[in-house]
Amino acid sequence: MPKILENPKESILSYAKEIVLTQGIENLTMREVSKKSGIAVGTIYNYFPTKSILTIELIENYWYEYLNIVDDIDKNFDDLFIKLQEIFKQMNFFVDTFKEIWIKNYSSEYTDDGLNRKNVFLDKLYKKLEKILIKEQDKKTIHLSIDPYIIAKFLILNFMMMAQMNQFEYEDFDKIIKDYLSK
Incomplete structure (x- = not known):
């Protein structure tokens, strides 16, 4: 059964922020966010079509x-x-x-x-x-x-x-x- 998230965008941002703070910005990838969060890569791309857009939102x-x-x-x-x-x-x-x-x-x-x-x-x-x-x-x-x-x-x-x-x-x-x- 698929994971139901209350606020997927905020969850993605939270995991992305954790990656940046613990591993550095150079290790921020959509796949790494997916791996950390358990959110499908496709779902991440629905909210953030590029890494740049995700990074801008983090900033x-x-x-x-x-x-x-x-x-x-x-x-x-x-x-x-x-x-x-x-x-x-x-x-x-x-x-x-x-x-x-x-x-x-x-x-x-x-x-x-x-x-x-x-x-x-x-x-x-x-x-x-x-x-x-x-x-x-x-x-x-x-x-x-x-x-x-x-x-x-x-x-x-x-x-x-x-x-x-x-x-x-x-x-x-x-x-x-x-x-x-x-x-």
Whole structure:
């Protein structure tokens, strides 16, 4: 008797995520997802016609998990600079996990719609960090001489670059940010 799944798409994504986290993105195949999940390869292709589409969905799911992670970091740490470091660590984990795809940007399926969704996500992330910065300014722990949204954008884009390139130590970036925000 065939296996009846309550939410096959979410199950496929869950198993695909497990493969990526335990075996690496290079070992993510439709056959491996089928083997791990017990879901027929054909069923997987019904939901995700290509590996690229599956990977894009995994990345987008991680983005939205990351927004929740940022909220948790904000709630669980008092010091702004520890919050920023934790936000960077989590972003670095994402980039390490999806580095091949992130750097190659190989997906022909990643259309203008996909880029728009990415920009919507980034805007949400900038706004979350902007709120954190405003809260810190209100507590008088930092001084902002530039629009907090612009600073948030600057921080996130630099985090992304540092995570991708590994040519600048976070500790040095932290010194620069502390110096700027403390004036």
